[in-house]
Amino acid sequence: MPLHLPRLGTALWRLFVDAVRVYITLLKVMVPALLVVKALDVMGATRWIGLAIAPLMELVGLPAEMGMVWAATLLTNIFTGLVVFFEVAGDASLSVAQVNVLGAxxxxxxxxxxxxAVAKRAGVPWWATIALRVGGALVFGALLHGGxxxxxxxxxxxxxxxVELAWRPEPAVDGVGHWLLGQLSTLGLIFLIILALMALLEALRALRLERLVHLALAPLLGMLGIGRGAANVTVIGVTLGLSYGAGLLIRDLDAGVMSRRDAVLALCFLGLCHSVIEDTLLILLMGAELWAVLGARIAFAIVVMALIARWPVVTPSSAGGVKHRS
Structure with a gap:
């Protein structure tokens, strides 16, 4: 089959423009959130949150000082939480079981x-995100501790x-300038990943392999109450991260390719189980065990979402958000 360069050039340009649109949508949500997080961190919010949740640590069998580790992670990201963890882990003798619970x-x-903020843009309200992510983490941690x-x-x-600590991250360099350069580097990498993901999806469609992905995931998605239209973004979110999956989900949602209900359920599932490659590897550096932080986590997410799908707590409203069902 002859290669039509003009058609190829037009297709590549459309792909680039589509990726830019998805990226700009994410930037509108992520940049304000990053600025708010930095402001809260400067004002000492991590310490306040750590003190507030310290009593909860006892419920899952952890020392109170681990509350500061989780607070830093809740406010920023897992890598920052690891930096705090390795700062305090030397003074707190933790068992493998405790590290598994903390990793959860x-x-x-x-x-x-x-x-x-990204989930809110796609229709999941803040109260649902906090209840699912914070409540789900505590329930999962308590189940591991009880087990x-x-x-x-x-x-x-x-x-x-x-636990044996085999690695320690380098402390983050202080200063707004270093923080700004780090955020710009991350945001630039996000665009490249989004562009690569969208190119991969187009290649799967062109090779007619996308249908095979949908067929393979149909039993699991059916159990979770998620339609086939959300299969691609669910796979991307589970493997690479919620922000990447949500970025493409927002595109499909705005284009009418995906229903609001599928978007909400997919994002709820991704809230419990996403970035299983990178995040899992980071937690393993703490000395956690793979079965607990990957296998048990996936099983927990599937069970929770299967329950939500059968006895829904939230359903999409006509306004595009979600409403409580009594």
């Missing part, structure tokens, strides 16, 4: 200002060995 909290509850306690009745040594 960080994996589900992180980057709330930015990822919550270790039960198994400890028959196998007292299970998970009680002290």
């Amino acid at each position: 909290l960080l994996l589900i509850g992180h980057s709330l200002p930015v990822e919550g 270790y306690q039960v198994l400890g009745l028959w196998w007292p040594e299970f998970g009680q060995q002290p």
Whole structure:
């Protein structure tokens, strides 16, 4: 088949323009959120949040000082939480079981200002994001903690060995200038990833492989109550991150390709289980175990979303948001 360069050039240009539109949509949400987070951090919000949630740490079997680790992660991201963790981990002798529980909290509850703002743009209100991410993290952590306690009745040594810290991140450089350069670098990388993802999706469509992806995911999506139209963004969000999946989800939602209900359910699922590659690797550096922070996390997300799909707590409203169903 001859290669038509004019058609190829037009297709590439349309792909680039579409990627720019998705990127600008994300920037409108992410940049204000990043500025708010920086302002809160300067005012000491991390310390306030850490003190507020310190009593909750006892409920999941963690020392109170781990509240500061989770607070930093909730406000910023997992990497920042790791920096705080390695600063305090030397003074707190943690077991493997405790690190697994802490890792569960960080994996589900992180980057709330930015990822919550992105979810809000797609129709998930703040109260739902906070309830799902913070509440879900605490429930998952409590289940892991309870599981270790039960198994400890028959196998007292299970998970009680002290964790070995094999790596420590470099402390972040202070200063607004360094912070600004870091954010610009991250935002630039996000555009490149979005462009690559959209090119991959177009290639799958051209090769007629997209249908195979939908067929493979149909049983799982059906269990979660998510339509096939959200299959691509769900896969992207689960593997790479909520912001990337949500960016494409917003595009499809605005174009009418995806229903509001599918968008809300997909984002709720991604709130519990996203970026399973990068985030999981970061948590493993703490000494956590793969079965707890990946296998158990995926199973927890599927069970929670299957329950929500069958006995829905929220449904899309005609206004484009969600409403409470009594």
